Amino acid sequence: MTAQYTHGHHDSVLRSHSWRTAQNSCAYLLSSLTPNMHILDVGCGPGTITADLAKLVPAGHVTGIERSVEDVLQKARDHAAAQGVINITYAIDDVLALSFPDNSFDVVHAHQVLQHVSDPILALKEMLRVAKPGGIVAARDTDFEAMTWFPESKGIALWRKTHQQVARSNGGEPDAGRRMLSWALAAGLPKAQITASASTWCYSTPEEIAWWTSTWADRVLSSEFATSALERGFATQQDLDAMSQGWKTWSSQPDAWFGLLHGEILCHKV
Template identity: 30%
Template sequence: MSSSHYTHGTSPAEQQRLTAMNHLLNERFLAQAALTPGERIVDFGAGLGQFSRAMAKVTGVPVVGIERSNEQIFEAMRQADAAGETHLIDMRQGNAEVAPLTDSEWGHFDMAHARFLLEHVSNPLFIVRTMVRAVRPGGRIILADDDHEVMRLWPEPPGLAPVWHAYQRTYDRHGNDPIVGRRLVQLLHQAGAQPRRNTWVFFGGCSGQPDFEGYVTNLAKILEEAIDEIAETGTPRETVQALLDALATWHRRPDAALWHGVAWAEGVRI
């Protein structure tokens, strides 16, 4: 079984970051998933459930969301209730590794989905195998995750490279993988699925785009929330804070640009 460590925690600040990130990304991920009405979906590592509900709106079938954190589930259901969408999601507390599904559900879902989950576990293959077991023969498995080495900012803010490298080391220290995104197709193959699509979802923009500040804010909040763990790698907190101060002004440069891609892969159960 795999262990997991979610670097960002479940504080209200992190929940706000996740909510904002969902607003930036969900439409693009829905387009890649190409969902059809009637599909039964289980969402591994559902978090606050925003994307689970977005998928359910397309399929017309409540999505089963698996989430280990009671704090995340509480906030997920609060948001669903506020939106009048509690009927769209079936949130279940439990680890993705063992998946709290009934005997009648195993092997009967049309799709199993995981986004930003595999980078936070020590044995992602274990989870992907569980996802394959959850779907019917011919059912789809969709994985979306980070390869943190892909990110680029230009003109590069001073101090970004060493701090970002240290941030990635916080994953290594817990046995997790900050570049798991490049392994998604391999993981599908090793789990016994047939890979059939490999692409990525662009996450970024430039000065002058309405959402650009949101992308930079997301990056800053990630580093701010991880500052203690970054410091444990030997990078002074003052160095991280200096970068955060630089980002606060950098995003207003007329020539500022940020590129990041979320790796996205799809396979089918043979």
Template identity: 35%
Template sequence: MGQIFGARTAKEHAAHLVPYVQSHHHILDVGCGLGSITADLANLVPQGEVIGLDPNPKTTEAAKEAAAAKGIANITFVDGDAHDLARYESASFDIVHAHQVVQYFHTPVKALTEMRRVLKPGGILALRTSNHLTLWPTDPTLEKEQAWFAEFVKARGGNVGAGWYLHTLVNQADFAWKEIRIGSACWEFSGPDGLAAWRAGTVGSARASLMGAGYGTAEEHDEIARAHVRMCERGDARVIGLDTTILARK
């Protein structure tokens, strides 16, 4: 999924947040991945600063290189875990943002409570998290891969459908109900260009993780790859994701 995640933009994937970003804001982007959204946010705060936080050192290194190539100076990438933000003082950030991350938290309320702690009074927590992914036409081989991935995430304490109750988690992290704005966002890969992008970014992307955890043989994953290719070669195939968005004021 690296190519897909590396092409994310703030305008499209953080649209619920962008209208509230001011040029002087200090932003923490939790689980920033390859940093494409992080870089967009940095461009929106020329008098401010953005810190991208991710637990994977290889990912943060790639994000640093990408930001440097774009000449973005007000951005920093660091290795770290959202469950422990002790390096940051309380009330340090105007915005804490996380895109497609909460579903992987093993103790999400603890992480969200830490994210609240580092927000300034009146600051914004901005989240977007997966509810459901639909592939059409249906294919038992691809459904098996989705089921394996859901089990893989669950075994590590996460939930691929965490978006359905994201608002409850945020409330449990001590955000008042009246300060939580809930929304939905849908994304899609279809048509020749969309399906080509899905194929390039998806085929084989989960293979190593799933096989390493005991899900499937090499032969089964070869068949999964072929099923993705078959789907993407159909002119009428669609990949649709439904997400929950949250804006919460401290």
């Protein structure tokens, strides 16, 4: 079964995803890169991380893939062109059944992808299959239950609970971060070939809080998350309005602070 993407590609979602860079989203991988590597970026979205990776392998090449959203891939192509990045291509593909031959890439990377697929273990097996011997599979996912904020907010708490319900009904696992090592082991890798780590995003300045809040206050009303929550009975329109207002009220507090934990794995193929 193919899972449904919880967020969809509403403008509020893409605004959030376009903020991501190689430095803030895959710093754990960067020291392993060399200039001539060939990289597969799984679930590349609007391509900001993908283009950054291509800049870091100027003598190599990066391929970004998405499952079925050509319009998002066009945004990624436009971003790469605006950045002057030419060692990059984009294609439709599925991480659960990658079309590439065995041993094709030096690095196979996935950021915030495994939480959305129906079988993250199979996804990792496919990523390992297309990685070259001596290559790396790198994956990083957030963990919704581990998100924390202050001051307390009933609206944001309701948002998290509802998001977890929607994501699981879509076939995904929103608390993926804590499971990354477990999934890699289940994919058949010995623990000695896995480096597990964690990192965070933290929003605390007024500018950061305003931006982060705007993406979620809009997303809970207008994205695929909102549609799914209503259709499946996880929330009423009144609930969604309360979530959106909860984000806005929380963000107006002078001591507003939000932290996100991410689980990371570097899998070394021998």
